[in-house]
Amino acid sequence: MTAVALSGVERIFRTGKGRQVVALEAIDLTVGEGEFVSLIGPSGCGKSTLLRQIADLDSPTSGTVSVFGKTARQARLDHDYGIAFQQAGLLPWRTVAANISLPLQLHGVEKATAAARVEQLLEMVGLSDFAKSFPDQLSGGMQQRVAIARALAEQPKLLLMDEPFGALDEITRERMQSELVRICQESGAAVVFVTHSIPEAVFLSDRVVVMSPRPGRIVGIVSTTPVAGVERGEAYRDDESFFHGVQEVRHLLHSGHATDGPRGEGAR
Amino acid sequence: MPQADGGSESVTTVRRGERGTSNRAHYRAALLGVAGIALAASAWELYKAFGPQAGVTVGQTIVLPRANDGVMPHIWQMFTEFGKPVTAGTGSQTIGGAVLAATWFTLRLAGTGWIVGVIIGFALAMLMTRSRVAEAAALPWVVVSQTVPLIAIAPLLAGWGQYLHVGSWQWGLPQSVMVISAYLAFYPMSIGALKGLTSPDVYQLELMHVYGIGWWRTFLRLRLPAAVPYLLPALRLAATMAVVGAVVGETSVDLQGGVGYLIISFQQTAGLSDAARAWPPIIGAMVDGLIAAGVVALIGVLLRRYRRGENA
Numbered sequence: 001m002t003a004v005a006l007s008g009v010e011r012i013f014r015t016g017k018g019r020q021v022v023a024l025e026a027i028d029l030t031v032g033e034g035e036f037v038s039l040i041g042p043s044g045c046g047k048s049t050l051l052r053q054i055a056d057l058d059s060p061t062s063g064t065v066s067v068f069g070k071t072a073r074q075a076r077l078d079h080d081y082g083i084a085f086q087q088a089g090l091l092p093w094r095t096v097a098a099n100i101s102l103p104l105q106l107h108g109v110e111k112a113t114a115a116a117r118v119e120q121l122l123e124m125v126g127l128s129d130f131a132k133s134f135p136d137q138l139s140g141g142m143q144q145r146v147a148i149a150r151a152l153a154e155q156p157k158l159l160l161m162d163e164p165f166g167a168l169d170e171i172t173r174e175r176m177q178s179e180l181v182r183i184c185q186e187s188g189a190a191v192v193f194v195t196h197s198i199p200e201a202v203f204l205s206d207r208v209v210v211m212s213p214r215p216g217r218i219v220g221i222v223s224t225t226p227v228a229g230v231e232r233g234e235a236y237r238d239d240e241s242f243f244h245g246v247q248e249v250r251h252l253l254h255s256g257h258a259t260d261g262p263r264g265e266g267a268r
Numbered sequence: 269m270p271q272a273d274g275g276s277e278s279v280t281t282v283r284r285g286e287r288g289t290s291n292r293a294h295y296r297a298a299l300l301g302v303a304g305i306a307l308a309a310s311a312w313e314l315y316k317a318f319g320p321q322a323g324v325t326v327g328q329t330i331v332l333p334r335a336n337d338g339v340m341p342h343i344w345q346m347f348t349e350f351g352k353p354v355t356a357g358t359g360s361q362t363i364g365g366a367v368l369a370a371t372w373f374t375l376r377l378a379g380t381g382w383i384v385g386v387i388i389g390f391a392l393a394m395l396m397t398r399s400r401v402a403e404a405a406a407l408p409w410v411v412v413s414q415t416v417p418l419i420a421i422a423p424l425l426a427g428w429g430q431y432l433h434v435g436s437w438q439w440g441l442p443q444s445v446m447v448i449s450a451y452l453a454f455y456p457m458s459i460g461a462l463k464g465l466t467s468p469d470v471y472q473l474e475l476m477h478v479y480g481i482g483w484w485r486t487f488l489r490l491r492l493p494a495a496v497p498y499l500l501p502a503l504r505l506a507a508t509m510a511v512v513g514a515v516v517g518e519t520s521v522d523l524q525g526g527v528g529y530l531i532i533s534f535q536q537t538a539g540l541s542d543a544a545r546a547w548p549p550i551i552g553a554m555v556d557g558l559i560a561a562g563v564v565a566l567i568g569v570l571l572r573r574y575r576r577g578e579n580a
Binding site: 055056057076077079083085086087088089091092093102103106107134135136 | 475494496
C-alpha cells in the first residue's frame with residue numbers, strides 16, 4: 001500500500017480583483033510505505049502548499065489526495081500522520097515530557113501507556129535527562145527534537161516535515177539530519193520532507209522531488225539511494241554517489257527555470 | 269545538569285540560579301518602592317519648608333502653590349488626623365473608624381464591579397476571538413464606550429434604576445455604582461483578553477487543527493493558557509479602574525457610606541483651618557487600590573507556570 005498518492009492536484013489561490021495565483025499545477029506523486037521523499041525548490045514553488053494538502057491544512061482546487069487509501073481529512077482525524085513545522089511550536093507552560101504527550105493526552109490515551117511511550121520517545125531523541133525541563137530552557141535544536149518526538153508520539157506510519165531544520169545553524173542541522181535518518185529507520189515511517197537545502201534533501205531522501213514556481217509544478221524526480229555498500233551516515237556525505245545526487249538535483253533546479261522570483265506570482 | 273548527547277547544544281538557562289536571582293530582584297524592587305515613597309514625601313516636606321508661603325502668582329494665575337499649613341499639611345498631620353473624632357461632640361466616631369468602614373464599603377462595591385466587568389470583558393474577548401465578524405462589529409463599540417464621560421452615565425443609571433425592581437428588591441444607588449465600576453473595568457479586560465487569546469502562533473493553532481480537537485478544546489488547551497501573560501496586566505488595570513469607578517461613582521450618584529462620599533464631605537468641612545482632614549479618605553481610596561492590585565498579584569503567583577515566556 002502507498003502512504004501518499006496525489007493525482008492531478010491543482011491549487012489556485014484567488015487574490016481578489018479577479019487575479020489568480022496557481023500555487024500547484026498537475027501534481028502527480030506517490031510516496032511508498034517507509035519511503036523518504038523530499039520536496040525541494042525555491043521560495044514560492046508550492047512545496048509547503050503541497051505538504052499542506054497531504055496534512056489537510058488546505059484543500060486542492062481540483063485533483064485527489066489520498067493518504068493510506070483514505071481522504072486527507074479522514075487520515076488526519078485518524079491520526080495517521082505526525083507533523084513538524086519550521087518552528088517547534090511547543091507549549092511553553094508544559095514540560096518537555098508533557099509537550100510530547102500532548103497528542104496522546106488529547107486523544108485519550110491512558111496515562112500509564114502515554115508515560116511509557118513518552119519515555120521511549122525521549123530516549124529516541126536523546127532528551128531523557130530533560131523530561132522535566134521547560135521549552136525556554138532548551139536550545140533551538142533541542143526544541144526541534146521535542147517537536148519531532150511529539151510528531152512520532154502516536155506511532156504514525158507517515159511523518160510530514162516542513163523545513164524542520166530551517167531555523168538551525170549548519171552544525172546542529174547536520175547532526176539533526178543524522179538523527180532523523182536513525183529515527184526514521186527505527187520507526188519505519190514514511191516521510192515527506194520540505195526543504196530548500198540540496199545537500200539536506202540528498203542526504204536524507206530515497207527520492208528528491210524538484211519543483212519550480214509560476215506555476216508550482218514538479219520538474220523532475222531524482223533517485224538518491226546510496227550505492228550498494230554505502231551506509232546513509234556521515235561517510236555518505238563524502239561519497240561520490242552523494243556528490244552525484246547533489247549535482248543532478250542542482251541541474252534540474254536550474255533547468256526548470258527554478259529561479260527565485262516574487263512569491264507565488266503566476267497569474268493566468 | 270547533564271548534557272544531551274552530542275556536545276554543542278546546551279541548556280540556555282540554569283535552573284538552580286533562577287530562584288536566588290528572583291529573590292534578590294524582589295528585595296530590590298521592594299527597596300526601590302519604599303525609596304520612591306520616601307522621595308515623594310520628602311519632596312512634599314521640602315517644598316512646604318522652603319516654598320513661598322503665599323505662593324507665586326503671575327497676574328491672576330497661580331504659578332507655584334502656597335506652602336502654608338492651610339493648603340499643605342505636614343505628612344504626619346495626615347496620619348494623626350485618623351485618631352481625631354469626626355464631630356466635636358462626645359462619643360463621636362474617630363475619623364480612622366469612619367474611613368475604615370468607608371474603605372471596606374467601597375472595596376466591596378469595587379470588587380463586585382471588578383468581577384462583573386472582568387466576566388463581561390472576557391466574554392466579549394471570547395466572542396471576538398471566535399468570530400472575525402463579531403470582532404469587526406464589537407471592537408469599535410468597546411473603544412467608543414470609554415469615550416462617554418462618566419458624569420453623563422451616572423445620573424442616567426440612577427434614573428433608570430428607579431424603575432427597576434424584582435419583587436421586593438429595588439435597584440439602588442449601590443447597584444448604579446457597581447455598574448459604573450464594571451463599566452470602567454470591562455474595557456482593559458476585553459482588550460487584554462482579546463490580545464492574549466489571539467496570541468498563539470500559527471504553528472500551534474495548526475497543530476491543534478491537525479489533532480482535530482475543535483474550537484472549545486483548542487480554547488481550553490491552547491488559547492486560555494497562552495493568554496495568561498496578557499490577562500494578568502488586564503486584570504490589574506481592571507482592578508484599579510474598578511476602584512476609581514466606585515469612588516467616582518459614589519460622588520456622582522451621591523451614595524453615602526464610601527470613601528468617595530467621605531472625600532467630598534471631609535473636604536467641605538475641613539476648610540482652611542484643618543487641611544489635613546481631607547487626606548484620610550484619600551488614603552483610604554489608595555488602600556483600596558493597593559488591595560485590588562495585591563489580589564491580582566496573588567493570582568499572578570498562582571498562575572506562574574503559565575508566565576514562563578514573560579522573562580524569557
